[in-house]
Amino acid sequence: MSATQSNNLPLWVQDRERVIAESIDVQWRYQTAPDYTRSNENLATESTRNHLEGTLEAIVQNLVRTFEMEVSFKTNPQEWLSIVNDKFRVSTNGGLEYTAADVSAQGTYNLFMADSEHYKASQESFETSAQIFHTTFPQGFPWEVLEVFSGPPNVTFKWRHWGHFNGKYQDYAPTGETIEIIGMSVARVTDDLKIISLEHYFDNTLFLDKLTAGGKQVSSESNKGACPFSSWFKKVKKS
Template sequence: MSATQSNNLPLWVQDRDKVIAESTDTQWRYQTPPDYSRSKENLANESTRNHLEGTLEAIVENLVRTFEMEVSFKTNPQQWLSIVNDKFRVSSNGGLEYTAADLAAQGTYNLFMADSEHYKASEESFESSAKVFHTTFPQGFPWEVLEVFSGPPNVTFKWRHWGHFKGAYKDYAPTGETLEIIGMSVARVTDDLKIVSLEHYFDNSLFLEKLTEGGKQSNSENQGSTCPFSSWFKKFHKS
């Protein structure tokens, strides 16, 4: 696998699809590489920023999107190109630090979101959390960099996650509303732009409250639902 492309930037800070295309012999979580075509359509139509290729903002955005893709779809952390595997740590809101192995086993949203009234991370698996989130936001949950405040080695940036609440959240009815989370992160990176540590800061309380505003669905509405109570949240993810 080539570590760089023709533009001399490391592969992991280029377009996510390039990383996927060059990830040969990868252990994919769902046996096949992910398809981000729908996500790219959403980003093109709904992003509030359009960072020029090669700018610091675009590089940071590509790096985090690659990291999110690898956590979500590459089962073996040793195959993640975006991080320094043996040193990597991640935390959210000043909480516990987790390793790459922790993320691969439990998923980002179960580790980044503490147990609360509307989401019980301790009751969810990697698969159940992903399923709930994809069910809740069937059109995807895109992610973009809003601003970058400092460059390497300590990259501080503001970001936005959003999605259209068009699927049931557990047994709560969808409202059709566009929901978003705004947050800040600090990424410590190496000279070749691999992530050594990530600190995320965000308040998801309003976001979770919005997911229950539609009220409980009736039993008839719940029949055939693919998101059991023990299945989620989620993915607050990462895309």
């Protein structure tokens, strides 16, 4: 498909930058449109796929990237172009289904990962969960489509999420490792390629195991305010 033909596709399955540019009078979560410059640079150098514009793989990738951008940065789900708002549902690993309002209020990390030993979704807000993972992956956490197995209306595809673990994860030390998540998703879409439902399948336990592999960092807080001679006094008392 040529660039001219691809421009005739719905806006929400075109390049994410174009979607942002044409999102006028939108309620942005941080008062301004997102800047994906660094993310785009990472994608250009680290993606394992280079889907031709207008192919099914490129369309699916654009649609999901638009959806993720809207969830992360558009506070009003009614302004999300990528979904059928009143019907939309999303689930992970066969778990609970959530609405667009749920995702907008709680964030994707909280709904997709739930409570576990190393992540307490119920104790995190949209903002705190985003901050945790922005700290963990300071260079970003890009996403790409690897393969599409079936086309509309039930689009089944395999994807890859990755990031460089260069910042601490909560109390755990960074390992510098490139952490990958490989998953599968099924997107049910309308004739004009809006998402009705999304089902994600991936191993989030493996993901969290990698984020805690470096062990807990020793905090210097416990030593603050202590008398510099306290250890010496303890030795004197013992003697």
